[in-house]
Amino acid sequence: MFDVLIRGGLVVDGSGAPGRVADVAVNEGRIVAVEPHIDGGARRTLEAAGRVVSPGFIDPHTHFDVQLLWDGAAKPALEHGVTAVVPGNCSLSLAPLKAKDRAALVGMFQQIEELPPAAFTEAFEWTWEDFAGYRAAVEPGLQVNVAPLVGHSLIRLWVMGADANRRAATADEISAMQDLLRASLDAGAVGLSTSFIDVDENGRPVPSRFAPFSELDALAAVLGERGERMLQVVPEFYDTDITIARIDQLADLSLRHGIPTTFSPVFDSRLTPDNVPRTMARVEEQFARGARVWPQMQTRPIDISFSLLRPSLFFGRLPRWVRVLRQPLETRLASLRDPSVTDRMLADCGPDGGAAMMSELVVRGGDAAPAALVGMTLGEIARQRDESCARALINLSLEHGLDVAFVAASRGHDDTGRIGPMLAHPLMHIGASDGGAHLASFATYGDTGYLFSEFVRKAGALTLEAAVKKITSDTAQIWGLKDRGRLARGQAADVVVFDPATIGRGEERPEFDMPGDGMRYVRDAIGVDAVVVNGQIVREGGRYTDARPGEFCGVS
């Protein structure tokens, strides 16, 4: 008697081999057989004729650290077929962190991930300081598997306190950071993340950016000592020369310490069409030397939505706007009605009144926006009102209680004909979803569905088997995740059953399910019939089950 038997599906096993019709049997959390026909009963049988049966998808760049404390499924990631996530990217994790430093971390998470403050005060009890304590708090509720990174900024903060974002560390402090990293890895972290670009809520660089290369080298030595653990960085992706310099640094660390490294994001853009080709040329050169420097690229185009109800990534280069949008609602309304404030905000937008930045914004609808304006550009609206774009944005928002959402569509990375071959490149690591972050700016869910709908079915840039391999066994191998990413006997039974003709992502829509009635943009899954994690069905028939089989992934 098997625990689960999945019958008659097209098994695409993650190896890249052609799919074949077969049954998949699962017992005690493991795949025990993949055969053309398996006899024997099962406690649960999933009929999969006409469907693809594949390993669960692995998302290697997320920020679900906080959400996992109240939502062990990392919704809606799991319903898209994602059975393992890597949180803790970009130098930020939820441990190790002393209680006295929590406010500093919350500020960074708010700035970088757009998490509402209530996420830290209403949704969980903050009981831990070290990484083992975080694991103990989060693991019992998991439906999805987790392979967390530990954040460099937190390690600095723990050891150096307020000096973490002021100065270089002493030799003793670096030694203490190494010990803390060792303890975190031993408690379940799969690697270390750092950032060369992020800032806190005051616009000040996060602690990891104050670390000289020698400090990163010392921490990378620990990653090597503990067995090929991953180093993740977010580089200055807006500049190809700097990105290439970072690739060279990562390659040196990879070769010196025998570790894999990854950087994200890598974007394609019409403004810098040679960015990805130059980046990949350098990656190829470094791999030829034996270094492992994996670039991560997201599948989805860059669309940013926002209203003046919340701070948004859209205003990242306008610090004054960000400061105003972070004020409590009544204060913010007063600020936006105060010409002495708005005149300065408008001045920050440049002599064109924000036209270059804002004229192509489109009114989304579905909120307080007048129906007649839905679908119009802000440039059109500004001309009608005889106002500058920035002024029209503020005034129109004020007239409707700030509840007017705009979308900045196709801000780059949207040329399928160019991006398809980039995703198919053997050294391109598909990821960088940012799942669980930038909640009020765009939906970070459904990139896997979009891979199949846009780049397999529509463009034919990858075969079905190649696409599955990219987001399952390739990811598991790059990260050293033990027994993940393949449908083969002895592997962990993380399985997705999906319709290859329809799998995709739904329209982006606002969802008000964050703590404190916080809003985020989400996309529903399309064409995913069932999801199995560690041998237990967690999603079936459009519903989540009560099973909590998720765990911290081991590394090989």
Next chain:
Amino acid sequence: MPLSRQRRFVTPGPEETLEALAARALPEEPLEAALERVRGWNLHIFGMRQPRGLLLGSDVVFVEPPLA
């Protein structure tokens, strides 16, 4: 496969000042000229950053202009 030539850069040493870095990177140049060149080649530090010119330990500092 040999590595192709890319734009040369240095990284700051612990607590290294911009003056010390410029003198190290461009030893043949008078200090003021070296500083001016380093500033001009690194707009990500001296043009885009707030506060402007804050040198961070993790910075990549280019010591030549973009390659043609």
